[in-house]
Amino acid sequence: MIYLDNSATTKPHPSILKSFEQVSTRFFANPSSIHQFGGEAEKLLIRAKKQAADLLQVNREEIVFTSGGTEGNNIAIKGIALEHQGRGKHIITSEVEHPSVYDTCRSLESLGFEITYLPVDQNGVISIEDLHAAIRKDTILISIMHVNNELGSIQPIEEIGKVAKQHPKLFFHVDDVQGLGKIPLDLRDSGIDLCTFSGHKIHGLKGTGILFIKKRTSLFPLFHGGNQEQAIRSGTENLAGTVTMVKALRLIKEQEKHNVHKMYEIQKYLRDALLNMAGVIVNTPAHAAPHIMNFSVPNVKPEVIIHILGEQDIYISTKSACSSKQTNESRILAGCGFNSVRSVSALRVSLSYDTTKEDIELFIEALQKAITQFKEVME
Known part of the structure; x- marks a missing residue:
């Protein structure tokens, strides 16, 4: 074949399948349980989060585990929109975003949000001048993907981040599902406040992902319940999936390097x-x-x-x-x-x-x- x-989607790496089986077998307790068995699961979860943070060179508290790109993008965009709508209801994105961003923005229009869809050139890339011109006093979010999933076009994320820094009350979200492991992206001091990653695009498992949320970035949670993942994503953690996501992240970073x-x-x-x-x-x-x-x-x-x-x-x-x-x-x-x-x-x-x-x-x-x-x- x-x-x-x-x-x-990518073929899961054999070692990742093995890790999933091992964690599911040995650490099946709920990390929120107060008994020792649950405590062991919680320790593994904390260790996985620290490893992910180290690989992405961010703080452990800035990592939220998700079920993948679609959920991560929805949490980021709707979370910012709902939390900060009192300050403004204008969002900027592009005409060539993945459906999980494009359709999310479309859905917010029905709630009274105004979306500016930036045009792109023949290479599928936005204009920084157009971005500057689109920013208003009531703009609360810019959401632009790093690598386009159909064309492979690379957006000028570093330049967009510099623009975002000029507007401290504006948040910048990046969908890096297709860029991870192929095109480097520095999250430190980049102007990026939120960034989405998916496990099954990097030889991990479907249903796994990471959302980077920079410190002091407040979101309205889409899920309410047990306050897991810093109350951003309530629900019993997928511990085996989390461990495999981190392993996939480590393996793809090595591949990218070599x-x-x-x-x-x-x-x-x-x-x-x-x-x-x-x-x-x-x-x-x-x-x-x-x-x-x-x-x-x-x-x-x-x-x-x-x-x-x-x-x-x-x-x-x-x-x-x-x-x-x-x-x-x-x-x-x-x-x-x-x-x-x-x-x-x-x-x-x-x-x-x-x-x-x-x-x-x-x-x-x-x-x-x-x-x-x-x-x-x-x-």
Whole structure:
């Protein structure tokens, strides 16, 4: 099997599956229980939180464990909106955010919030000048993703953070689900107040994640109950999931340090091959994250290509897994100004650190045959 849909989810690392089983077997007590067995579980939870904080170079109190990117983004955006609405109801985001940000902002409009959706250029990147112009006295939040999940575009997070610092009463949230382990992001003194991470994108398990919440950032909690996770996310902690999230974080940081250059090399090989393939248009910008390559095959339905490749045990995707079953055009590509022919026919290849050049060679060969086969049928 050649699996090239890693932006949708990654294959869990064997050691992570083992850790989940071990923790579930040995530390199944509720960390909130006052008996010794519960105390042992609590100690493991505290240790995991400290390890996560050390890996992200933040304080332990700034780590909240979640079920993943969607929950983290909802807690961050709605939490700020509901807590600070008395000071203002204006939020800034972009037109190319993940559905868990974009749709969350849309939902807040029904509660009287005003959202500014910043446009992007053909590379999928916002303008800092547009951001400056959009900030108002009643702006309470900027929410911009680090790496786009469909195109791989990298937003100027460092510059946005500098802008945010000029407005002390304004909060800055970053969705770093796709950037983690591929594009470095410094949370210290960055202007970032909240940052979302997901475990299953980095060879961890589904249902695990982290939300970084900078000290003195107040949120209205979406869950109420037992006051777990600093009363931000009540509910019995997923201890086994938490431990695996931290392990996945450590492993992906090591991969980024030692192997990201290899991923860039494989991506370049893939880009060059696609650029030289008749009937294919590359959509991903030249300076993008190393694991994503988006391209279009105009006038060919993406499902046809995916089906033909799937029969050969090669798996790619169209757009975000959260919206891939919708038949309309890619909102992301449309937001970049691409015409409907291009945005309807887009396909996405997403790599992992396990992807080899041989995998890509076989994919390119199969893709070329699939396109030729489709054209022959249509003729």
